Amino acid sequence: xxxxxxxxxxxxxxxxxxxxxxxxxxxxxxxxxxxxxxxxxxxxxxxxxxxxxxxxxxxxxxxxxxxxxxxxxxxxxxxxxxxxxxxxxxxxxxxxxxxxxxxxxxxxxxxxxxxxxxxxxxxxxxxxxxxxxxxxxxxxxxxxxxxxxxxxxxxxxxxxxxxxxxxxxxxxxxxxxxxxxxxxxxxxxxxxxxxxxxxxxxxxxxxxxxxxxxxxxxxxxxxxxxxxxxxxxxxxxxxxxxxxxxxxxxxxxxxxxxxxxxxxxxxxxxxxxxxxxxxxxxxxxxxxxxxxxxxxxxxxxxxxxxxxxxxxxxxxxxxxxxxxxxxxxxxxxxxxxxxxxxxxxxxxxxxxxxxxxxxxxxxxxxxxxxxxxxxxxxxxxxxxxxxxxxxxxxxxxxxxxxxxxxxxxxxxxxxxxxxxxxxxxxxxxxxxxxxxxxxxxxxxxxxxxxxxxxxxxxxxxxxxxxxxxxxxxxxxxxxxxxxxxxxxxxxxxxxxxxxxxxxxxxxxxxxxxxxxxxxxxxxxxxxxxxxxxxxxxxxxxxxxxxxxxxxxxxxxxxxxxxxxxxxxxxxxxxxxxxxxxxxxxxxxxxxxxxxxxxxxxxxxxxxxxxxxxxxxxxxxxxxxxxxxxxxxxxxxxxxxxxxxxxxxxxxxxxxxxxxxxxxxxxxxxxxxxxxxxxxxxxxxxxxxxxxxxxxxxxxxxxxxxxxxxxxxxxxxxxxxxxxxxxxxxxxxxxxxxxxxxxxxxxxxxxxxxxxxxxxxxxxxxxxxxxxxxxxxxxxxxxxxxxxxxxxxxxxxxxxxxxxxxxxxxxxxxxxxxxxxxxxxxxxxxxxxxxxxxxxxxxxxxxxxx
Numbered sequence: 001x002x003x004x005x006x007x008x009x010x011x012x013x014x015x016x017x018x019x020x021x022x023x024x025x026x027x028x029x030x031x032x033x034x035x036x037x038x039x040x041x042x043x044x045x046x047x048x049x050x051x052x053x054x055x056x057x058x059x060x061x062x063x064x065x066x067x068x069x070x071x072x073x074x075x076x077x078x079x080x081x082x083x084x085x086x087x088x089x090x091x092x093x094x095x096x097x098x099x100x101x102x103x104x105x106x107x108x109x110x111x112x113x114x115x116x117x118x119x120x121x122x123x124x125x126x127x128x129x130x131x132x133x134x135x136x137x138x139x140x141x142x143x144x145x146x147x148x149x150x151x152x153x154x155x156x157x158x159x160x161x162x163x164x165x166x167x168x169x170x171x172x173x174x175x176x177x178x179x180x181x182x183x184x185x186x187x188x189x190x191x192x193x194x195x196x197x198x199x200x201x202x203x204x205x206x207x208x209x210x211x212x213x214x215x216x217x218x219x220x221x222x223x224x225x226x227x228x229x230x231x232x233x234x235x236x237x238x239x240x241x242x243x244x245x246x247x248x249x250x251x252x253x254x255x256x257x258x259x260x261x262x263x264x265x266x267x268x269x270x271x272x273x274x275x276x277x278x279x280x281x282x283x284x285x286x287x288x289x290x291x292x293x294x295x296x297x298x299x300x301x302x303x304x305x306x307x308x309x310x311x312x313x314x315x316x317x318x319x320x321x322x323x324x325x326x327x328x329x330x331x332x333x334x335x336x337x338x339x340x341x342x343x344x345x346x347x348x349x350x351x352x353x354x355x356x357x358x359x360x361x362x363x364x365x366x367x368x369x370x371x372x373x374x375x376x377x378x379x380x381x382x383x384x385x386x387x388x389x390x391x392x393x394x395x396x397x398x399x400x401x402x403x404x405x406x407x408x409x410x411x412x413x414x415x416x417x418x419x420x421x422x423x424x425x426x427x428x429x430x431x432x433x434x435x436x437x438x439x440x441x442x443x444x445x446x447x448x449x450x451x452x453x454x455x456x457x458x459x460x461x462x463x464x465x466x467x468x469x470x471x472x473x474x475x476x477x478x479x480x481x482x483x484x485x486x487x488x489x490x491x492x493x494x495x496x497x498x499x500x501x502x503x504x505x506x507x508x509x510x511x512x513x514x515x516x517x518x519x520x521x522x523x524x525x526x527x528x529x530x531x532x533x534x535x536x537x538x539x540x541x542x543x544x545x546x547x548x549x550x551x552x553x554x555x556x557x558x559x560x561x562x563x564x565x566x567x568x569x570x571x572x573x574x575x576x577x578x579x580x581x582x583x584x585x586x587x588x589x590x591x592x593x594x595x596x597x598x599x600x601x602x603x604x605x606x607x608x609x610x611x612x613x614x615x616x617x618x619x620x621x622x623x624x625x626x627x628x629x630x631x632x633x634x635x636x637x638x639x640x641x642x643x644x645x646x647x648x649x650x651x652x653x654x655x656x657x658x659x660x661x662x663x664x665x666x667x668x669x670x671x672x673x674x675x676x677x678x679x680x681x682x683x684x685x686x687x688x689x690x691x692x693x694x695x696x697x698x699x700x701x702x703x704x705x706x707x708x709x710x711x712x713x714x715x716x717x718x719x720x721x722x723x724x725x726x727x728x729x730x731x732x733x734x735x736x737x738x739x740x741x742x743x744x745x746x747x748x749x750x751x752x753x754x755x756x757x758x759x760x761x762x763x764x765x766x767x768x769x770x771x772x773x774x775x776x777x778x779x780x781x782x783x784x785x786x787x788x789x790x791x792x793x794x795x796x797x798x799x800x801x802x803x804x805x806x807x808x809x810x811x812x813x814x815x816x817x818x819x820x821x822x823x824x825x826x827x828x829x830x831x832x833x834x835x836x837x838x839x840x841x842x843x844x845x846x847x848x849x
Contacts, residue, residue: 010045014052019061022072029069029124029145051597058550058600063096065122065146078124079107079139085119089173089202093125093139108132113140116199119171120148150196152176152208153226155217155707156186165194165208168226168707176206183210189217193229217707220443223623224328231616233323237334241315245334248305248312252341254349254374259586261354261373267403268298268375270344271460274382277329279344280569282352282377283463285410291361293414297467298375300342301351302568303578306333317602320609322570325620326437331570338569346380353578355467355565363417368470370581379404386456412455415462422465426515426558430535431526435621435657445628448621448656464566465557471581472561476551481596482580483573483603485564486552487545498541504679505530505693515558529640530694532652536642544611547573547603549596573606619709625658626711630704636716641695644682646675649691651699651713660711662699667691668715 017039022030030038032053041049053070056062062070063080071080081095089111107125109117117123125139132138154167157175163183164175178194186192193212200206214229215222228235237245257264268284284296306312316332323330331338344350352375358367379400389400390412400408423429433450440446468485475482492513499512502521511517518538525534542555547564554562565581568574576594583591594602629635642659643650648666652659664673664682669689673682681692691697703712 011052014049029071031068054597054600080124083117083121083123107137107139109139111202115141116201117141117144122146152194153230156190156192170708176208178208178210184213186213191217191222191226227616227620231612233330240311244311245336249336257374261371263373264376267378267407269379270377271381278338278569281566282344293359295357297355297463298352299566301353302342302575303582304351305337316572320572320606323613325617342569344377346377349376355470357470363421370585372585383456411459415459418462428556432535445624468565469559471565472563476561481549483547483576483599485562487554487556488543488552489555490542494541501537529696533693546607549599626704626706629701633701635701637699639697639699641693644680644693660713662713662715666714
């Protein structure tokens with residue numbers, strides 16, 4: 001007891017020293033080793049000191065950047081956050097504690113006060129006494145805590161006898177000087193990689209060194225290489241890693257099943273995309289006479305080939321996960337393992353870790369076992385093959401043995417039971433589409449569509465969820481520290497702001513903390529042009545899922561225990577769980593596991609690599625779509641307004657899911673507009689024309705800049721286009737986006753849904769009246785908006801109409817009289833305000849400057 005008390009005192013002493021030192025004004029951010037030196041921590045106490053630092057980070061008292069630098073979250077007169085620069089050279093600080101989507105707390109930083117901070121950099125600023133118009137706070141950058149990156153990709157050019165690089169995107173307005181021309185053999189127009197030596201600022205130009213030439217701008221594959229270097233994605237495996245992988249191939253003997261449960265005679269199937277290269281999950285399922293289901297989820301035993309501390313293990317941990325780019329995969333493990341030894345190929349004996357779960361007839365799990373096993377996949381199915389088999393359709397149906405066909409039907413039945421129970425328990429399902437590019441034989445983009453996500457996907461999804469929950473529950477019951485997959489509850493303020501957002505769109509969400517109410521809202525918006533806005537708004541209001549040993553639970557899945565177990569080929573956290581499960585099976589009395597401190601560090605690293613991979617995929621998809629549209633100037637698209645800003649409208653194509661900007665100067669009606677934040681709309685001052693979030697419009701491609709990643713559109717026609725405000729009327733278009741993996745969820749589908757469509761009409765669900773949807777006024781886009789009012793009798797309408805006509809005559813008489821007498825500016829201003837109040841649906845619009 002004395003030792004424990006002494007340990008607590010030591011921890012408390014360390015905490016006081018750390019917080020006191022880092023909270024002092026002017027102190028630079030430090031890594032943990034540098035901080036230990038500054039505080040003169042003895043080497044014997046370094047491990048304890050690092051554990052205290054990790055705990056302070058977890059508690060939110062310290063912030064640790066990507067590079068490991070530490071700083072206090074509370075420094076008097078200082079605010080930390082991320083910089084977002086604008087075209088003028090000035091910028092805004094987005095504080096770390098800002099509510100997603102709410103810019104009211106952003107701090108303005110003039111170009112002179114920005115220093116050399118760039119978009120994406122994490123900085124510490126000092127608040128200034130001066131304020132901008134409207135009371136917005138101003139600040140000055142005191143320290144760049146951490147650069148977003150030091151490596152950049154751009155286009156090489158030459159001027160005045162020197163080499164320059166115009167960095168891709170809009171982060172730098174001016175080209176970066178790279179010295180003498182022709183370095184590394186670069187030619188004008190080549191895509192190159194540079195490392196920044198001196199970041200540009202308001203007072204000096206930037207300077208960098210050219211490190212690699214990727215190839216001519218626009219050449220096949222150069223865009224992929226650009227993204228790989230821009231995001232620092234590791235591609236080639238070191239020789240020692242490849243050597244270890246080859247050794248595993250030489251040692252593998254599929255006849256050696258010693259210590260493994262032999263399931264090679266069982267009927268087991270896989271369901272994956274038609275173009276999948278690695279297969280890491282397989283399913284078996286039986287139903288006994290008592291009505292109980294016996295599910296087997298068999299996952300590739302990657303842990304058998306990747307030993308802790310090996311070269312393969314270190315490289316996999318560094319990568320964190322595989323990266324899936326359009327037509328290009330960067331695997332976490334060498335392909336001899338990921339596509340060979342560990343891939344559950346049809347007809348091949350493969351080692352697996354099996355989770356065997358018994359469910360009662362209602363789908364409640366009553367018993368779980370784990371096993372090191374060996375399987376031989378009976379049949380590999382592509383997603384597209386499953387529904388025709390289940391529907392017993394004659395056309396396009398593959399030849400399938402009776403046992404496999406019967407297994408598919410049992411899988412469907414149990415999956416739908418589990419799915420129903422999951423949503424009854426409060427799981428959320430976001431209807432978010434996932435873009436998939438279309439390519440020709442020469443690998444050129446010809447268009448894009450949203451991936452289908454039907455019941456064939458849902459079957460596998462439900463079983464993977466069941467296995468992940470079963471594993472996490474067992475490890476938690478044993479009180480073992482393990483790497484959980486968590487999704488923290490959203491902040492009250494963010495959900496409240498979201499409820500106000502959807503209220504402006506025409507929906508009621510009084511119980512915004514109720515997941516049932518949130519799901520009802522998502523269902524109400526499904527199939528309408530507002531679907532993306534409603535779903536994306538909620539996604540931004542939720543916290544990001546992450547890896548940590550802390551028992552937080554999973555908000556979106558509505559479960560208390562959850563981890564990732566089912567994809568060890570492509571995710572390192574799954575591999576860690578596999579090792580622990582294997583240890584439970586082989587030697588339960590001698591369990592070996594990572595400490596909580598080790599798991600915290602590993603969780604942070606894996607969460608970062610996961611987000612990096614997702615961002616890289618999105619950015620390359622965007623570049624390829626822009627390259628396609630660069631040859632389609634003048635192309636017209638049916639689109640939905642997905643964002644409204646004072647400077648214009650963001651619109652996303654319905655059939656071609658690409659987003660661009662319609663600048664305010666390119667709206668159909670040329671006149672001054674006011675931005676109304678309350679209703680997310682632009683309102684014309686004279687005509688009363690209103691453009692709102694969710695409106696359906698026709699746009700034309702006017703300009704594409706692939707290097708800057710900018711798409712400019714022009715509004716060409718809005719007459720006769722209906723605006724869909726809620727699910728109370730027939731939608732003109734209804735997407736069928738693919739449901740994303742469990743945590744981010746996706747779109748529901750019906751069993752007989754047609755394949756490969758992106759704009760489907762007549763969604764039956766959208767015709768149903770929703771308890772959460774208001775019945776907004778039906779207003780034609782591009783026509784004066786009418787204020788929605790209560791139902792009235794015909795007599796009242798007639799009286800109102802007569803009064804309106806009288807008011808108009810009176811107004812014309814006053815106007816004529818005013819003109820004769822010279823008129824007054826005040827009278828004209830009053831009439832303009834009255835007109836705006838009349839045509840504005842809600843609130844007082846903010847005037848553009």
